[in-house]
Amino acid sequence: MRLVLTQYTEIVVLVLVLILLYGLYLSWTATRLDRLHVRLDAARVALDAQLVRRSAATLELARSGLLDVATAVILATAARSAQLAAEDEREPTESALTRDLRAAFEDPREAAELSESTEGADLVQELGAAMRRVQLARRFHNESVRAVRQIRGYRRVRYFRLAGRAPDKPTFEIDDEPPAAFVR
């Protein structure tokens, strides 16, 4: 009896060690995935913040009285819609705001005229910066989504459900191209 045990012991130990090593490997993969989820969360927070900043800047400009009343109405409603939009409405309302901004500033003289006063210049500057940041934040967000999806796609992640109950978070697709006058 004792002899039989010794014969198999080595194999059993080897198998246990391999399982242990594989377990560590899975643990490491899980850590990577977790880190990427954190990164994605941060990127989403940043994107939301920049979108809010953009609509706030638009609203401020619209309410400043420096724009003609028609443009002011268009921009104010677009900005407010974007602020009030529910999660599934975000993308279309933000894209609509972008298009309205492009339409409002299609004529390069519009921005130039606004920038003549100090108040106008500040508002235009803030709006320009906000639009640029939205573009940056969106790229960083979508890059994080891609990175997460790549790891989630690994066989071991799917098989061992290392992603747990975390839902797949999609990329954020909007038209964020600023008016030509703001592109450097």
Next chain:
Amino acid sequence: MKIGIVCPYAWDVPGGVQFHVRDLAAHLIGLGHEVSVLAPADDDTPIPPYVVSAGRAVPVPYNGSVARLNFGFLSAARVRRWLHDGAFDVVHLHEPGTPSLSLLACWAATVPMVATFHTANPRSRAMTAAYPILQPALEKINARIAVSEYARRTLVEHLGGDAVVIPNGVDVSFFADAAARSGWTTPKDEDGPEGAGGTIGFIGRIDEPRKGLPVLLEAFPEIVAARPRARLLVAGRGDAEEALLALPEDVRGNVTFLGMVSDEEKAQLLRSVDIYCAPNTGGESFGIILVEAMSAGAPVLASDLDAFSLVLEGGQAGRMFPNSDAAALAKEALALLADPARRTELSETAARAVRRYDWSVVGADILSVYEMVTESTAQVSAAALAVVQPGPGRGGARSAERGRGHGHGSGHGGAGGTGNGTDEPRAEPGRGRR
């Protein structure tokens, strides 16, 4: 903000990345931020006060050429110490794909990270072995920046993943406000369609074929034949005598080798010449010298590399000629020398085009990225700390994972996996992540 910047290449060696880091640091310090740069440097290399030396770079063969890199446990320890001493709000890595300080910092850092990718490389089969090792390290980067569309494409194709394009910065006014030197300018009577003169400038390593000087020297005799008083001014390191020998005797008098020039002299040279020629045959992912020439108002004549074409806006802000085609170079150069009005036009278009490369614009973009990344990471950590339950969760979960590797009950298997042993702020917003 406390900003840590990592430069993977030796500080005393002139190079695009090093200059970029130096200028970026100066710009940020000028705005009032606390900046520390970690870079390889020899003990006797004079370094500015904001640079911390990580020791000598070691020349080793890497990916087909000899690179000077810092690696090994000593370098890793120095990186960790710098990170710890600095307590930075954000760390900005340059070229983290190169196995040097930036990659080590990426591995060790626990604060938000931004990375800038400078090079555009064709795919190498040997490198594919490195990508699975690089990727987990580079995943920690919160925001990726590429200095050009080409650098971005290299990143997308080789490492997967995207980047935002923020170009290299240039101090436009430094070049625009420099004074031309009379010894380097063309006298008025020698200019124009009837004139016999003209001054062409070149700045770059004389003995590096990819910089393109051989092409320019091949074209020069043809230029002199049509305009006997035309001059070529060459600035840069290398053996001038050897280069002169490549030219026919009668033309040698028209070429002046200036050797290494200071930044001020470079600006003066660019302000003085009628044409700045960039005949590079390859290896450029951006072309900062073009931007400098454009800032100085020097009409640019460059080879039609993709990267150059982008900077020159497809030929609007400067003329291009087919790569390595000396005859075409000569033809374009002669056309430009004969047409001062066209040169002025190019100069003006270029002056508008370079505004986006000015440090005021580039620096603002980079700072926006730092701010976005630090604010959002802080918010996510703060939210997590409000939710997470401290206690046995971490240690216990580890042994649960060891078993069959699934069903991570309370969440995390500890922070040890990354190999840095420090305590990362773990965010557990409790939204059913595991």
